[in-house]
Amino acid sequence: MRPLTEEETKNFFEKLTKYIGDNVKLLLDRSDGLYCFRLHRDRVYYCKEEIMKKAAHFPRKELISFGTCFGKFSKTKKFRLNVTALDFLAPYAKHKIWVKPSAEQQFLYGHHVMKSGLGRITDDTTQYQGVVVYSMSDVPLGFGASAKSTAECRHADPMSIVAFHQADIGEYLRSEANLI
Known part of the structure; x- marks a missing residue:
């Protein structure tokens, strides 16, 4: 699990902006805590920072998932949204x-x-x-x-x-x- 690189962040936010526009900021700046996006096995996860810190204690091979999977990067580094992100896309x-x-x-x-x-x-x-x-x-x-x-x-x-x-x-x- 690691933060997204600059290129990955650009591709990811371009895809999100296509659906929710400038409301991407609202996903990160929430009143109920700090949230972040992290990459694990080519998948982007959205979770509270507290959960992310707790998940960091597990070995990478044993960690299956944490938070909500927003999508994954293909081998050509293009991002594809999953239906699991729908609950976060729909309100915005x-x-x-x-x-x-x-x-x-x-x-x-x-x-x-x-x-x-x-x-x-x-x-x-x-x-x-x-x-x-x-x-x-x-x-x-x-x-x-x-x-x-x-x-x-x-x-x-x-x-x-x-x-x-x-x-x-x-x-x-x-x-x-x-x-x-």
Whole structure:
């Protein structure tokens, strides 16, 4: 377990900024204590500093995880967010998409959001912007990237893709072994 290097920090915060903008600061400056991001086995963990200090007493080979896994770095040093970060992304999301009840299950099976399943979309969402996908009852379902801007969505064909799927809460069942 170690702090992120400058390049890793840059890649990691660029990815987070795509979804929550300047609210990244709110993840670190919390009223309930000091929080930090640490790297362990190519995965970035988010935890209280107290927990991080206690986890440092374990040998690296025996430490499986600590805190919440936000994602992992690939071999090409690109960062990929995990669905485990959704609980921290959702409250601070700048751009949101709400799907109709008829389209929730399709999204949870890993499919993209179609225009026919789109309930609402945040104004001023640009193309390829990071979005958090919600149900119509404001339950966060996952996240992805917008395929079209808000203006393009209004005049799009019902079968066109509005948001690309990246992760959803269905992964807790589908990819159970890979989330740790």
